[in-house]
Amino acid sequence: MTDPSQAVRDEPRWPPALAILAVLGLLAVLPHHVYLMPVWVAHGVAFAVLVTMIAVTLKTGNILWLRIERTAIMLFAAVYAANTAAELADMIGIITLHPPETRSISLLSSSLAIWVTNVLTFSLLYWQIDRGGPYGQVHGASAKPDWLFPQAAAPEATSSDWRPMFLDYLSLGYNTATAFSPTDVLPLTRRAKMLMMAESAISLLTLVIVAARAVNVLT
Template sequence: MSKTSTAVNAIKAFGTDSGDPKNTHTEPRWPAVLALFSIAGLRFALPDSLAIGPSWLLIVIVGILLIPTTWARLRGSDLLSQTLGYILTSIVTLDMVWSLTLLLRALPAHTESPQELLRSAAALWIANILVFASWYWRLDAGGPRARELRGVHTDGAFLFPQMTLDNEAKREMGEQCWSPGFVDYLFLAFNTSTAFSPTDCPVLSRWAKLLMMVQALISFTTVALLAARAVNIL
């Protein structure tokens, strides 16, 4: 086999999961990976006083932990890959919550300039969307790998519009094997942070309702902070 063929096969293997050979539907992981790096990248918008360690620390941690996570997934170690994914998402969540706490403490102390506070609040608001989208994606219906193995998404914590279609309508729309991807959960998280509601997706699970309450509270806090600082500046 030529080196070119070997490289092509390696690239194809990176985008698929090991497991049941009958499973023909694999969900791309790159949107979730991009979201994690985006959360870490937003750290550069925060002043040093609102972050733990240097600005580059979180992005390095994400990059290092993604190596064994990807390795475990490609080797078919679904439990290990899922556990490492939980750890990775927990780290970026705790970092965001800690920065938000420091931001709220800095507000009455006037230790940061209004511009820095506004920039930090905006960065944390975006990070809040990405963090909770990651959690919804990882937890709903057992996670992405469990959804892949089932082949079609019919039950979960959220009632997506595609789940309400009858079989005939699904066939006509080519959605017989529809399953939510990261973008679906990102849309859900965005709606929660902007409209403070799931809009098109009713929430069925209690854990999902609790998570959405926490996300909406964080979003409301940062939006209120942005409004308060804007009024003071004007």
């Protein structure tokens, strides 16, 4: 039988770490981006997540660091999800209450920041929730999947030890934000369906209301 800790040990942490750094860099260079959360809070939470990922990489199979990583990512997702929703509400308020003063560049950069952050936040959540996340796979907290991937439905087309990793959940988050519905990955639990509904709603409002308004006012 396969050792669960070995399964977690085989999953690299550089893809989610690189995704977090990419989003932080994107938010830093976007012009006239609307900020509701202090920058030091965003950077502090992201730094805490990156530190725990480094610790998990150096101390492979360590249940304590996996638990800390899970807690840090959940905190990161909660902070960024709340900030994303607040920024979206603020942008909609700007459009509806002050349309003559709306700046197209500010709307475009803010809508891009909201959309990208939305995809990353929910991708990290999906990764940590499905099957109990890396911590649950070692601790044995949960073995039931929240999503059905096509590889699991067609085992003859893939290797016997295949399991979803962060990049699979990043693809799930991207498809949910662009298609506004399940694509090749099907939600199996109610919490999975609710999370996908929330991500789709944020993405839909961002693209239809904010981005459409920004394009409309471009000269």
